[in-house]
Amino acid sequence: MQDDIIVVEHLTYQYLGTDRPALKDINLRIKRGEYVALLGRTGAGKTTLCLSLNGIVPHMTMGEFSGRVFVDGTGTLDKPVREMAKKVGMVFDNPEYQLSQMTVREEVALGLENLGVPREEMLRRIAEVLRIVELDGLDDRSPLALSGGQQQRLAIAAALAMYPEILVLDEPTSNLDPLGKREVFRVARQLNKERGMTIIIAEHEVEVMALHADRIVALCEGEIVLNGPPHEVFREVETLDRIGVRVPQVTQLAYELDHLYGKWEGSYPVTVEEALQALQGRIGGY
């Protein structure tokens, strides 16, 4: 289908020297402009799936690959990673490992230089992406002098400078404080809502994903266990518990009222607003 910007078909991947596949027969379609959250325990396959989307897996890793991954109609096996980087921007969990340059401006310029973008165009893009992540004015600052949240936004800016259509974020907030987490979530949501960018994010912050994501994909031991809108996925409390994924606290509340007390009707809420709506009419006046 034209609308699917990412198509993963029967993807299986096993790293060299391991005794079981990191991904097993993954089938996944992601629509242009979708915000998709990947949930699962450490080792469930989230990172390997992220890395397969721009061809780092299998081009730059050792292992056995089968199946196919298409990004905007292009097979990842047919293009080198540097070509795929124009379509798929990547941000990882530890900002310090991704940043290597002396200034914020040079950090963003790095990828563009490798693409051979002319200087005028390069300066224009740098200014543009730094504005998007709200780091404008810090062009000459050393990346090491930035807060964790700012560093992660810089990593996003460097990815955005290539004008990708897809942004893949692998646990981008794991090492950030609450303020830094909020900044990164805000930028990802803005890119999705205001620019229609496709967002794929591996995260443990389920309450935020319930608010921001269009779709949740839950992985366990290299396989997709659940795949659907937040309401449909989070209501599977027992399945998620079995694969080590927490549900939003308000969803857990509805589940316990339902199963321990037999006192819940209708669908489970995933946000505070939904929980309030479901409860306020029912707990009586006072």
Next chain:
Amino acid sequence: MSDVVILCEDLWHIYPGNVVALREANLEIRRGEVVGVIGQNGSGKTTLVKHFNGLLKPSRGRVVVNGVDTATESVNALSRHVGYVFQNPNHQLFAKTVEEELAFGPTNLGLFPTEVAERVKSALAFFNLEPYREMHPYRISFPLRKVVAMASIYAMRPQVFVLDEPTTGQDHVGVTIIYNLIRRLKEDGATVVIVSHDMPLIARAAERVIVLWNAQIIGDATPREIFADDALMQKTNLHPPQITELSRRLQHPALPEVALSVEELAGPLANLL
């Protein structure tokens, strides 16, 4: 012996270049308390708790641990009183087997081999690590590696455990393991200081919360009081857990005003529905 295990009096810490990392901190932590320390990065949390085991010495004021002024004691001597579990277990573990790892601390304290063996045995039992006794710490999963790091501190039998970001990088299963261990340490009589950004963990595990902002302690109360203080939350850019927010917005006389866990709200709510 006094009930106060950690005392900070007008504690300041000033890093080279006149950077004030902590100003005028006054604090008493009592035996058996579980204390959460929250605040954004750079607010002074780590600077504060690194004074508890002498990793940092006061620039001004004093810190007294179990009656001993930290200015006059070595980190090594203080490690009998306060054990520090680092955020990243990889920075702490170095031995070839879990058993060796656990023996290192007590051996370093100068204990007899029989006593060391006894400590290792009890730490293995307390943390359910017997099956991993002979394994290399790097061969076990990340959550368990964190447990090994905690066990290696436990083997030194400190009165106070400082846990620096114990749940960072942990998935839901790892978080649950760590939460249960904190409870068991408390039951065991230990004092636990948890430095964390994980508000659901703080809400459930801590009985007292210290809030740092801009190098100062600006809050010191129960988690219920702290999470109900909107002005404080806003100033520090911190957010209560989702369930706490729901309970506060429901505002029903038969429901807890500030719920700290799902269980706290579920029972009373079931009676109303």
